[in-house]
Amino acid sequence: MNAQRLLLDGTITTLPSNIIENILWLLPIEEIVRTSLLSKEWRYNWTKVPKVAFIEDLFHDSMFDESSGENQLPVDQGFEESTSESEMQKMIRRHKFFYAIYQFLLLHQGPIVDFTLSMRSSDATNDCAEIDQILLHLSRKNTVKKLRLSSMCDLPLSIFSFHQLTELYLSDCSICHVPPFNRFRSLTTLCLKDVRMYKKTLMHILSNNPLLKSLTMVTDGCSIILTRNDEYGTINELFQCLPLIEYLSFYVWDIESFGKGVVPRELATSLVHLKFLQLERMCFLENNWFQFLVLIIKSSPNLEKLTLKMMFVDTEDERWLDFDHDLYSATMQACSDIWLEHLIEFEIEEDFNAEHDLEFVKLILAKSPVLKKLRLGVYYKDADLKLLEALLSPPPSSPMVQIFGFRGGKDHPFEIDGVIY
Structure with a gap:
């Protein structure tokens, strides 16, 4: 419309x-x-x-007429003589994009509570300066509660200049400094996707926002979310900063950044509020990753949904050679006393070529009395019957569980003799 x-x-x-x-x-x-x-x-x-979204991919040059604005925030219009024509066009379009944002903000009269800025690419130096001006302008109003930024640049310190912020979504950017202060202390949601920052910066943010309920730290590519050049923070210290956490989505290899990847026997604090846990790029061949998974499960008595997105490991990968079967067995034995009395849904994306992966799925089935849905990612042909035979012997503890498989993103129920399990 x-x-x-x-x-x-x-x-x-x-x-x-x-x-x-x-x-x-x-x-x-x-x-x-x-x-x-x-x-x-x-x-x-x-x-x-009060809700404003500037998305570069949807931007039209004619949205604001540059000649119509009397009061304007300064925009650098200088271009180097060596700039190619295509680069010049990109720079002009980017200039118009920022100009439109400035004009909108200058003419806007009421409070802005929800602000989105999404840019497809970046000139790190120039864009950082422009974003700094935009954030400073917004922070002076002190009304923004939800902020989304997507820009391939280093974010300025002004990102920390929001008193009322409750939700912060950052993607494709970096924070290359540790703030001397933290003005947003009311965050309930923090989402970091393909964000690079010092671990000390992350811990500073988390420790100053004890009301945090949702934390997402994931990457889509091969880049890591945390730099590993500082020794600040252990796994226990990380979770001590999350006393009210309900939703946690984590790239599991980032645990290597905390205390050199050493997994404690137990957490100092129980995650009694945690209801949703998602671990990305999980691999059972990495024993400390598996120990981390078991630690979180044992520390989360009210967990309702568990999602594991497994990492494919080639049979020639060194992980197979270095895999410690005895340590894996000991970790599985540590799971023997768990009881997931609130777990409703379990999802795992896996090709199930590895026997120990299937063993863990069977353990979850045996320990989840109210489980209603098990979703399995199956990536090879004619696996349905083999999987069901393995999973249903012995039968799961929940009589209500339905087992769904998906190939190529399409869900379908597995069936034996016309009965959906």
Whole structure:
């Protein structure tokens, strides 16, 4: 639905201002600005919208006319003579993109509580300076509660200048400094995707936000989320910073950054609030990773969903040669006293060529009396019957469990004699 269609229904002009505001929330930024052309009554409605998203891939050069702004934040328009034509076009478009953001912020009249800035690429030096100006402008209003930033650059210190922030989503960026202070102390959600930062910076953020309920630290590529050049923080110290954590999504190899990967026998604090646990790039051939998984499970008595995204390991990989079967057996034995009385869903993406992986799945089935769904990622042909025979002998502790498999992203139930398990 575009802005023009909104006015076709005559009742919209008589709606309360908060309803109109909610309607504008659902529109792209370009459509929000265009509503100023609908009528005199709508001319300034867009300047009070509290949710703003600037996404470069959706940006149109004509969204703001550069000649229309009298008050402007400064934008560097200088280009080097050696710049190629294609690079020049990118730089001009990026200049217009930032200009549109500046114009919007200068004309905006009400509080902004939700702000998104997403950029596909980056000129690290110039973009960092521009983002710094944008963040400083937003922090002066001190109203932003949800902030999303996606930019391939080093974020400035102004990222820490928000007092009211409760949700922070960062992706494809770096934080290459340790803040001397931490002004956002009310975070309940922190999501870091393909973010590089010092471990000391991460621990500083976590330790100053004891209300944190959701923490995501993952990468899509081969880059690591934490630099490993500082000795600050152990696994126990990490979880002591998360007393209220309910949702945890973690790249399991990042545990190597904490206390040199040494996994304690038990956590100093029980994760009594944790309900959702997702470990990315999990591999049972890495004994300390498996020990970490067991440690978290044993420390989370109220866990409701467990998701393991397994890492494929070639049969010629050195992990097979270095695998300590005795240590693996000892870790499995440490699981014998667990009882996942609240676990409802278990998901594991795996090709199930490794017998010990299947052994762990069977253990979870035996220890989860209220389990309702087991989702298995199967990547080789004719595995369904073999898997079911292995998993159902002995039968799972929950009589209500359904076993679903998926290949190529498509779910389908496994069946034996027409009965769905």
